[in-house]
Amino acid sequence: MAAPSPGPREVLACSPEAGRRAAASRSGRHSLLWRLRDKQCRLGLFEIGPGHELHGLTCMMQAGLWAATQATIDHPPTGPSSQEDFSEVLTQVHEGFELGTLAGPAFARLRRSLGLAEEDYQAALGPGGPYLQFLGTSKSSASFFLSHDQRFFLKTQLRREMRALLAHLPRYVQHLQRYPHSLLARLLGMHSLRVAQGRKKYFIIMQSVFYPTGRIAERYDIKGCEVNRWVEPAPKGSSLVLVLKDLNFEGRTINLGPQRSWLLRQMELDTTFLRELNMLDYSLLLAFQGLHQDENGPGSSLIFCVTRSVQGTYSPEEPEAQNRRLLPDVPNALHVLDGPEQRYFLGFVDLATAYGLRKRLEHLWKTLRYPGRTFSTVSPAHYARRLCQWVEAHTE
Known part of the structure; x- marks a missing residue:
């Protein structure tokens, strides 16, 4: 089954600077006890900070995802679901890179059905804190990340894998609607990232199965x-x-x-x-x-x-x-x-x-x-x- 024909849109992305300030403000309100407990829960995970080989990539992902989610906050999908929800491609142009959001309206509706507020999703995936990495045991060449609060899991994908996911996305959503307590991981977003004139990288976002992580x-x-x-x-x-x-x-x-x-x-x-x-x-x-x-x-x-x-x-x-x-x-x-x-x-x-x-x-x-x-x-x-x-x- 071929993937649906995408309907591309290209816009200049809004700056995530406001997001950084909001995240910093929230961080300042956390108590010392909360921060110590959060650090304890991260044992065995590694912050992707400055000097890490993937730091540049994850910073672009965070800035791009903040802007992509802001677009949904500003213009949430309305009316009944349609085939166009699954075929839209929104490309936002940033300084030095561009981020594509695939089937954005379909995933916005899915997140809403899970009771996930767009503002919380944005705060977790945006530039408020570094992504986390763990030593994966998979033999694939994919890269794996966790949001700083460990609620969301990000994984790079091959182009053919993305095409397969897009092709089956309407049936996947239909299955979750029919069986709302399905064991299938909840896909929350699919994106492409292109740096300068390089090749596109693809990645997905899903709810982490291992959450909450304590104990x-x-x-x-x-x-x-x-x-x-x-x-x-x-x-x-x-x-x-x-x-x-x-x-x-x-x-x-x-x-x-x-x-x-x-x-x-x-x-x-x-x-x-x-x-x-x-x-x-x-x-x-x-x-x-x-x-x-x-x-x-x-x-x-x-x-x-x-x-x-x-x-x-x-x-x-x-x-x-x-x-x-x-x-x-x-x-x-x-x-x-x-x-x-x-x-x-x-x-x-x-x-x-x-x-x-x-x-x-x-x-x-x-x-x-x-x-x-x-x-x-x-x-x-x-x-x-x-x-x-x-x-x-x-x-x-």
Whole structure:
């Protein structure tokens, strides 16, 4: 499926200087205790400050995103959603670079549906504080960043990946509308960045699955296979934040109690959707966080209350009913599940790899290279089924 034909607009960007002043003013109002707690939560992450090789790039991203969000604040999309929402390209010209915003109205509507205020989004991604970097365990050449408050995740993408995401964006939005508690990561923006006359770089913004970060003890990237799925753990006492993989998870169990049947049903819904889009190589992110005593047990306000969805029942008259849940009043509740003793963060990421000729050839090569072993490059149907089986085998 080809990406929709973009409708380009080019404007001069407003200066983010006002944003810097506003951010500085907000920072000045933070207490010393808040700043110390924020610093503690950043252990294992690295500020991209002056002297960092990516500092120039991230400064341009921050200035560009501040101006792009300001354009939405000044001119929010109105009226019913349309095909043009998914095809618009807004290019803002800055000093030394230009930033493109792809499908801006569609993403503005999506952010609004998530209850995310544009001003908060702008403050987190703008020049109010440096982006953060962690030592990724991915073998791709992509760069990964977190906003300074760790709410939003930014990742560079290849052009073909961006085209795939744009092509499927209307169906992605439709899926989230039908299943508002889907495990799919929430894409919040897609952008291009061109420095001087150089080639365009592309990047996406999404809600971080691992948020809020306090007390998260372990993080995993699960694909349901074994080849290249081991990460050497950080030394004991190290503050490095590593995302481990399938083989590191051996011997572990996700204890969900009554939430298990809901999760298995939602896994089936989401992987079926990705299979229909001919997608593979996506990951299930998983993190553990121990519950405090006041978060555990009957009557706790943070334990999920499940209405009609816990058994995965299906109503033909109301197809979204099987995953309608009463969510706790905590940040990022869409990706949080409470078990009897642990809180789990769960979400699908890397939703842009299609099973085309390149991947079919890679599948043939890996079949010869790794006989009798499981690897990531398999057909979308096989990939979806295997990942669901992994979750079923590792939950109780």
